[in-house]
């Protein structure tokens with residue numbers, strides 16, 4: 531059989547299994563009766579960037595047992611600027627869970643629905659987004675960068691401010707999109723160092739004088 535027909539056959543077998551099989555072999559799962567949110571609802575993130583946590587639902591039978599092999603359709607139900615889900619269709623796993631990756635687009639609020647054919651009412655999700663900050667400050671204090679992990683918009687600037695007295699520290703980049711930004715000199719007292727970040731990705735850095743001092747800059751578009 532062709533690859534596509536084989537894929538369809540696997541989906542059909544999965545659907546049959548949903549009504550005939552279960553996880554522990556003692557009580558057959560019954561037909562699905564409910565689809566409920568199981569993860570990823572009400573996240574706050576940034577425009578046009580995938581949410582940190584996938585959006586997921588659980589499909590259950592009348593006894594509350596998970597049902598595997600059920601097709602879930604994902605739809606963005608708010609305005610057209612509200613981004614996208616990928617994939618638009620997924621199948622519940624052995625735990626009755628199906629998920630999709632979601633990006634909020636250019637709207638501040640997005641509504642997503644998960645629908646299972648033949649079941650009442652979709653499971654609904656609300657997600658929120660803003661612009662990533664264009665400038666971020668990091669304090670260089672007593673052997674820590676604070677905050678350790680930062681997020682900045684592509685083209686934005688991170689400024690480190692030394693608040694460490696007479697103990698010298700530096701900002702030395704260790705990984706990220708090439709070429710890495712210039713490193714700071716060893717500095718002490720009250721002083722600053724700034725870098726701008728164009729390339730989307732995650733940069734890591736540390737202080738070479740105190741390698742336990744680590745930090746990261748995540749650049750979003």
Ligand SMILES: [Cu+2]
Pocket residue numbers: 673698699700737738739740743
């Ligand atoms: Cu240091």
